[in-house]
Amino acid sequence: MYRLDERIVDEIRQRLDIVEVIGEYVPLRRAGREYVALCPFHQERTPSFTVSPAKQMFYCFGCQVGGDVFTFVMKKEGWTFPEAVAELARRAGVPLPERPLSPTQRRLRDRQEQLLRVLRLADAFFRQALRSPGGEAARRHLEERGLPPALWDRYGLGYAPAGWDGLVRALQERGVPPALLVEAGLAQARPGGGYYDRFRHRLMFPISDPRGRVVGFGGRSLDGQEPKYLNSPETPVFNKRRLWYGLDWARPRLRETGTAVVVEGYLDAIAVDRAGVGYAAVASLGTSLSAEQVELLARYVEQVIIAYDADAAGQRATLRGLELFADAGVDVRVAQLPPGRDPDEVVRREGPDALRRLLDAAVPVVEYRFRQIMAEFDTATPRGRAEAASALAPWLARVRHPVERAEYVRRYAVALGLEEGVLWQEVRRSVRIRRRASPWAGGRTGGNNVQAGRHTNRRVPAEGIPAGVVRAERGLLSVSLFHPEWREFVASRLEPGDWVTPAHRLLFELAGQAQASDPGRLLSRLHALAAAARERPADAAGVAPTAREEGKPDAGDESRKDRVAAVTPGDAPVPPPDRRVVEQAIAVLASLMQRPAPGPDEPGGMERILEDYIKTLKRHSLWRIQRRIAQLEASGQAVPVELVARFQLLSAQLKGRAGG
Known part of the structure; x- marks a missing residue:
């Protein structure tokens, strides 16, 4: 546990050359006193990304991303600030001083380290068991899925033996008490005493955190036992709401492409990765996506393609994912798979090219919802058209670019048999509702549309600000x-x-x-x-x-x-x-x-410039107060005395009758 004070951060920054660090990610070309390159955070044809050695800063004039060496690696690697500091401190040779821990914090840290060690041992046990004589059923299943032994280590595949306590006994011999296995989610206590393995006769998939540490497992049944997929329970190191399967090995390609394919199953994620279709996939540890998962994935990508199964459960999960990703401002699209097929089956039955075509043809969230709504409502009746417009409007309200939104409104109004102005009324009402619900509703801050990338931190929003x-x-x-x-x-x-x-x-x-x-x-x-x-x-x-x-x-x-x-x-x-x-x-x-x-x-001259700027802000404050007073009076509410006094003071200041 490190103490990240200002002195340490400044020392790391001074020891590192931002040109050298960024140059490892993008090819820089000297242009006078600075360096330029194509921006790594958005698509462009001419370089607008600038690195200044003198200021030790970078800035892109195209997408308005900027900062120092910490900002760059945070955005490029998807790291938090402490993660960036830890890595850059190692690179700069700056020791990070330990921060004193309270007894409670020390116990928690030591316990987490113990659990991570146990999970590493379990991971090694499962991998070895896959290649043992007892792992024949698991090996046969992998061969049927087209996964040769050469790929098992890449994905950390393993096998949990069919016996009741194979893992418990093996780790006991390594000095691991069974109670610690229970805490790690690997064993369960018998009602009459003793312990037995949680995972038995299952194909095992390790689940890692963003730092690549194994924190849990998912096991697929090999003999029809229910549930078909069994995940680790919640533990001090495993929280499925904050994790993605495959993120550890998919991360390089996610950073390269800026796009993630979100699938349901572990084998689906592996299928997308090994098919060589140019995409990387992560699995959501079940169909119930969480805001924490969306937040984590948005650190790495700008676009998400949801490729869930086409059954009813998959459709419900798709809709939930659309809402979460769209509200977070990620460009979210939907790959429409054939009925009864998942990505793994598409690859095995139709080949990688078929999967690539499906992913390339993924439709924007607005179009996907429009098609669903047209199937849900009887648009031949006035009531059906009204219900369809009400259901579609919130999704149109999420489209930030005015040209895109106007085109969608025009097209869908014709399809619904509505006057364009009527659909616009519904959209504006949805925009007002979203603004009242949250000041950040309508997507991530910055950017020019719903596809704006989270990690790009585009321009400061000035909607409604002169x-x-x-x-x-x-x-x-x-x-x-x-x-x-x-x-x-x-x-x-x-x-x-x-x-x-x-x-x-x-x-x-x-x-x-x-x-x-x-x-x-x-x-x-x-x-x-x-x-x-x-x-x-x-x-x-x-x-x-x-x-x-x-x-x-x-x-x-x-x-x-x-x-x-x-x-x-x-x-x-x-x-x-x-x-x-x-x-x-x-x-x-x-x-x-x-x-x-x-x-x-x-x-x-400086004083005159500043006075002009200050007057501009004061006039805007006065206008806002006037608008607020008018709103209160129009609704029949009393206008607070303080508001009137503030209005009078601002008026006097702008007319020069009071200091300010």
């Missing part, structure tokens, strides 16, 4: 960062509520704190805030879950405070912002460093 206000906020930020002598001038004339964009406000507040004006230090603080906001139960730095995260009561929040303190540099308290806001702020900071605001050419 361009002049965005420019004014950027100008005030740039001056505060690169002309710190004017920061107090700006702070004394602005209220926190005058900032419209949360990322801009966060940067301004952090820039005003001690030692935060240096962009490198500011980035370190932003990374730390993002790491704390994720609230992961465990990370690469070895932070163990708190009792609260384990679902148990804890004595106050001391362990959580320790965890946050371990990754929060500096002494100034900062309220934990939304992680997406922090990620936007990192991209904004990189953008400002690429194009800082120039200073004025004449005396007194």
